[in-house]
Amino acid sequence: MKHRLLFLLGSxxxxxxxxxxxxxxxxxxxxxxxxxxxxxxxxxxxxxPAFAGQTRVGGVTTTASYRADVITSSLTSPWGITGLxxxxxxxxxxxxxxxxxxxxxxxxEPITGIPAVNPAGQGGLMGVCLDPAFATNRxxxxxxxxxxPGGNVTxxxxxxxxxDERTIEGATVIYxxxxxxxxxxxxxxxxVFDRTGxxxxxxxxxxxxxxxxxxxxxTSALGKIIxxxxxxxxxxxxxxxxxxxxxxxxxxxxxxxxxxxxxHPVTGEVWQSEHGPRGGDEINRLQAGANYGWPTITYxxxxxxxxxxxxxxxxxxxxxxxxxxDPVVSPSGMTFYSGNRIAEWQNNLFIGSLSxxxxxxxxxDNNRVVGEERLLASEEQRFRAITQGSDGALYAITDQGRLYxxxxx
Numbered sequence: 001m002k003h004r005l006l007f008l009l010g011s012x013x014x015x016x017x018x019x020x021x022x023x024x025x026x027x028x029x030x031x032x033x034x035x036x037x038x039x040x041x042x043x044x045x046x047x048x049p050a051f052a053g054q055t056r057v058g059g060v061t062t063t064a065s066y067r068a069d070v071i072t073s074s075l076t077s078p079w080g081i082t083g084l085x086x087x088x089x090x091x092x093x094x095x096x097x098x099x100x101x102x103x104x105x106x107x108x109e110p111i112t113g114i115p116a117v118n119p120a121g122q123g124g125l126m127g128v129c130l131d132p133a134f135a136t137n138r139x140x141x142x143x144x145x146x147x148x149p150g151g152n153v154t155x156x157x158x159x160x161x162x163x164d165e166r167t168i169e170g171a172t173v174i175y176x177x178x179x180x181x182x183x184x185x186x187x188x189x190x191x192v193f194d195r196t197g198x199x200x201x202x203x204x205x206x207x208x209x210x211x212x213x214x215x216x217x218x219t220s221a222l223g224k225i226i227x228x229x230x231x232x233x234x235x236x237x238x239x240x241x242x243x244x245x246x247x248x249x250x251x252x253x254x255x256x257x258x259x260x261x262x263x264h265p266v267t268g269e270v271w272q273s274e275h276g277p278r279g280g281d282e283i284n285r286l287q288a289g290a291n292y293g294w295p296t297i298t299y300x301x302x303x304x305x306x307x308x309x310x311x312x313x314x315x316x317x318x319x320x321x322x323x324x325x326d327p328v329v330s331p332s333g334m335t336f337y338s339g340n341r342i343a344e345w346q347n348n349l350f351i352g353s354l355s356x357x358x359x360x361x362x363x364x365d366n367n368r369v370v371g372e373e374r375l376l377a378s379e380e381q382r383f384r385a386i387t388q389g390s391d392g393a394l395y396a397i398t399d400q401g402r403l404y405x406x407x408x409x
Contacts, residue, residue: 060371094124121184174232239289265338279326329356333385339392352383
């Protein structure tokens with residue numbers, strides 16, 4: 001049974017068509033680009049951006065007609081997603097399950113052979129990616145929170161997806177972000193391959209005041225972007241940090257809770273999303289050896305409303321975010337659009353927004369954000385991650401258990 005609803009959203013005409021399992025969005029029929037920012041709420045602070053367009057850039061509106069279909073709504077707290085070569089997607093669920101979902105919405109039984117995760121708090125089975133040579137070696141890599149002596153760590157494992165797709169064979173933990181800590185927050189948790197065939201891993205600083213300073217310590221793997229080989233060793237060509245005892249796997253430092261990593265399809269550069277506190281969510285363009293400032297500089301404040309540290313936003317030697325939000329949208333998994341099915345989306349960055357409950361679209365020119373759009377806000381979903389499938393469509397998962405396919409109408 002289908003239901004149709006036609007309504008005005010601002011000056012745009014939006015058509016929603018719903019059935020038991022499908023939801024279509026054609027947005028908009030009559031496009032109305034604007035230069036006003038999409039964020040209309042007051043910021044938490046009076047902090048000033050370091051440059052024009054660093055926050056609250058002018059809004060843009062997709063002019064092409066597109067649709068968003070709910071492929072399935074039967075997942076349970078999905079966290080990571082990656083496309084398989086045949087058009088299906090591989091999804092992780094927070095509790096420790098990995099499943100395959102077909103284009104028609106058939107969800108597999110949990111894939112066995114995965115090491116136990118600690119799903120308490122913000123932990124669980126998190127980011128997932130395929131080996132660049134997956135078509136021949138069937139290797140899968142994933143991030144998870146692992147209970148260890150002294151607490152929990154962000155861990156990276158790999159294993160071979162069996163031919164029958166029912167199990168992961170030879171699962172091995174290849175890296176652990178030490179030190180362990182007895183908290184259950186801010187694990188980071190994304191993992192992607194860079195253009196050189198090495199793994200980039202995001203780790204959080206574990207949230208608490210006692211661990212927060214470790215984001216600045218090169219002797220700790222907390223609050224970092226880590227670059228390792230497929231076997232978990234420090235990757236060749238990693239930057240060398242000057243301080244004594246610096247970990248050789250470090251790629252960048254000074255991060256809070258980075259839950260998004262994406263490789264630009266043209267430049268090969270790695271971009272990252274990061275949760276701020278109350279305000280100060282960030283998008284960063286990663287540079288080897290750079291310090292991104294947390295907690296020394298930030299555009300956010302404590303949840304209590306108190307300032308963080310010396311309440312500064314800029315300091316020599318510390319990198320500025322390309323873009324930030326205040327109030328927060330809680331940016332999580334993200335991807336660049338490299339398809340040609342919707343031409344105006346080419347090389348745009350798409351980010352799952354949790355507390356904002358939409359998909360962020362950022363238009364980027366010369367490494368600066370020049371436009372922002374909020375997609376699927378009417379769905380009222382916490383978008384956890386988004387990827388581009390082998391068919392060129394975008395696939396997004398939500399905390400509420402939905403998998404969307406987003407493509408031209």
